[in-house]
Amino acid sequence: QSVLTQPPSVSAAPGQKVTISCSGSSSNIGNSYVSWYQQLPGTAPKLLMYENNKRPSGIPDRFSGSKSGTSATLGITGLQTGDEADYYCGTWDSSLSVWVFGGGTKLTV
């Protein structure tokens, strides 16, 4: 049971838009920056979004992030088959002094 709650899977057609939610509590998402990670099949995770809504260099603006209260959302527009991956949210839990991940969401395009 993960501290952060994500839907196990989402799907949408190529070119469409999808959102992935990440729900936590006041000690983690409510008190810290949220980051998102993309894990393509058979590869290591990669930072996709940090400080709630900032994209690292090289990440297209089709990807967006937001945070409100104790929840965060990753948005992907103009879906491509190459976006099929597992997506994880993560943040620091200040009460437990540990990093916490969501359980991951498998995106099918």
Next chain:
Amino acid sequence: EVQLVESGGGLVQPGGSLRLSCAASGFTYSAHAMTWVRQAPGKGLEWVSAITDNSGAIYSADSVKGRFTISRDNSKNTLYLQMNGLTTGDTAVYYCARGARTKLDYWGQGTLVTVSS
């Protein structure tokens, strides 16, 4: 170019020990906190442990406290994870990542640890 290369994984019997290493290059290693994350086969990411830039603070998951020890050698640009008392539940790919409390911005390719008799 930032590079993180893990090594030291392998097959070990339950109750055994293993030390993982993560060699860092392409950035000022001593200026960054570092983290270990693991992923059991077919499962999600699990944070293991983190260490600040100067080793002044160490954080660990309850699941590994008292068994795993994170450390670093800034003169060698290397991060370590000493794993003792291994159980089958520790079987996973272990990743090192740069960063700790705000983001994990670079990840290594991972090293597989298999605990089995």
